Amino acid sequence: MKSFPMFVRTTDRRVVIVGGGEQAAQKARLLLKTDATLVLVAPELEAELSGVVQSGRAQHVLALTPELFDDAAMAFIGTGCPCVDACAHALAKSARCPVNVVDQPELCDITTPAIVDRDPIVVAIGSEGTAPVLTREIKTKLERSLPQTLGGLASLSGLLRPSVSKHVPHERRRAFWAWVFKGSPRATWVRGAEREAVKKIKDAIMQGGVNDTTQSGQIALVGAGPGARDLLTLRAVERLQEADVIFYDRLVDAEVLELARRDAERVFVGKHVGAHSWPQERINQMIVAEARKGRRVVRLKSGDPGVFGRAGEEIEAARAAGIPVEMVPGVTAACAAGASLTRSLTERGVANTLVLATGTGSIDDPTPDSTRLSGPGTTTALYMSVRQAGRLAKDWIDQGLPASSHVDICADVSKPSQITIPATVETMASRMAEEGITGCAILLVTWPEALASEKTKTVFHSLHSVDEIGLAG
Template sequence: MKAFPMFIRTARAGIKASPPPKPASTGHICLVGAGPGARDLLTLRAVERLQKADVIFYDRLVDEEVLDLARPDAERVFVGKHVGAHTWPQDRINRMIVTEACKGKRVVRLKSGDPGIFGRATEEIDAANEAGIAVELVPGVTAVSAAGAMLGRSLTERNVADVLVLATGTGCASDPAPDSTRHSGPGTTTAFYMGVRHAERLAHDLIGKGLPSDASVDIAVEVSKPGQKHLTATIGTLAATIKREKITGCAVLLVTWPKCLVMENVDFPRHAGFLPAQRQALPA
């Protein structure tokens, strides 16, 4: 016997059938963390959102293998920024993702690392909210976590460094040289993102706060990617090492300042977070 569609069978039974659901008039935007590079470091939720996306706007640091996880028919739009060459300024990206969502499309804004850590996610979330577009944030593995895994060690260690600071070495037009080291001190590990071009200034600031110039620095380059490498330097030789090794790509600078290091002849202002009593309590 030939099967009839469900709504016809229901009508014959004397029950009024409900019309099929109408497609949503607007789509939605999902800011997805692509992780540090390796595609198997994406979360399951990130993969699910990629496979449902109609259009994907992706950054310069997103690996091609990550994009291969998306639906084959999904539109892919490169919106990467290069230093000194912002073909895609942020306001243009905001307009594009909102425009596509207003067409009823499922939009994924794919960002390297975690979109909520130095990823300018707030501006895109605000743009979506102003347009009345539903927006979701999917976290990703941030670069410093992958750097710790590459080095095979914890980013925090009891009695050595029990505070982890994430700081950016670069800024914006209104704040081109942020005070990146203001939270660094005994008992901290500071991870500097986007700090390669500012290594000399960062080193100078840390030495000025009392970190010995022979303190070790880890330079984690292209973490989790095929070309990843680990270099070591001291605070005093950091800028020269970066120049000698021609490091220009994505790198995280890791500086661990152990609790046991004595800070001599350093006068900390109160706003730096170190009160005189705390300074005196440091072990000799």
């Protein structure tokens, strides 16, 4: 190593920033995460830095003097002028103050790393200036893997250490803290149930640091997004990396499963339209059974679990068994389809309503009235509708939508095999047959106000006025 990584205390200490423009502002943003007193040295300050001074978080000094650097924790110099930077560097060195000069590594005693901030947990990543792109990539991966709330749990542990020292025997403390940070308290904390986690920890302290042998499991219904793994949310990645067992179906891309920890059990449930090799009731039973063993269960669903994912049945089964359950939203296929087309699903003056519908229903209602909410000023996104395309086209035409209206057919959205096919209402069934699309696809149909006759508008709005009155009654 050419640089030794370490943390510098900032409490009750000054950090000097020389410069009043954007370079200085970038350093100030970083240092404002600490509790240091900032000293900004410049004849004039740009608006952002002036705001920092007005907020009381920094002092503004007009003139640069050697005394400013005496006993400062560190100094950052970024005036934008190489000559001024060199002079400020010389003054800082004369006071033996560690210094960083922006974009001049040969004048730097210290460098600023890429930081993952979960205060008080902080991860610093550096490459000694050789590979900043790589350090940013590592930072991004760590941001995904470390829960945003992890710092709060660390802060809580600091507050509770005196109580642990008093009530938990010395020989049991290591196991106790391992339980807090690796066991059910952490899992409970990161799913948002902080009060429950605090109670668990405090109860364990008063019992002398009991082992977590009776912990209950938990279930997370996680949205895997439309396919591309970089469209998963950070929370979804966190749950995959915490899971003991993952139940997934054929629509979940293999690359998404690669984000899970390697020793997590993976169970393929094989659900797909028209051939449920795993009935929903069996899935409900299995996820509950695994959670009862104290395991962290992820039910991984393509898209968003709350959009045509039968999440309600799984939530009900978990609650009936007294098992904590959460739902992690994902990018639903309709939004991903719009993004793949670089198209907004709503547009002022064209479509002010977005309808998500499915062309295939339940056994009791296999052909739902999927177009009943379609009308002038509406974009309709239809899921699971490939086999019903002919019927849906007829329904739209009967409602007054011109047969020549544009339809976007989007299959395997966000995956390498993605295909988008332009069609019309009249030709969408034949176009899918020509392209061999038989599985899942999203049909996007926008019915602009301009394409609707006055008669159609009147009928449509009068029908929905009646619906609203009926609902209100």
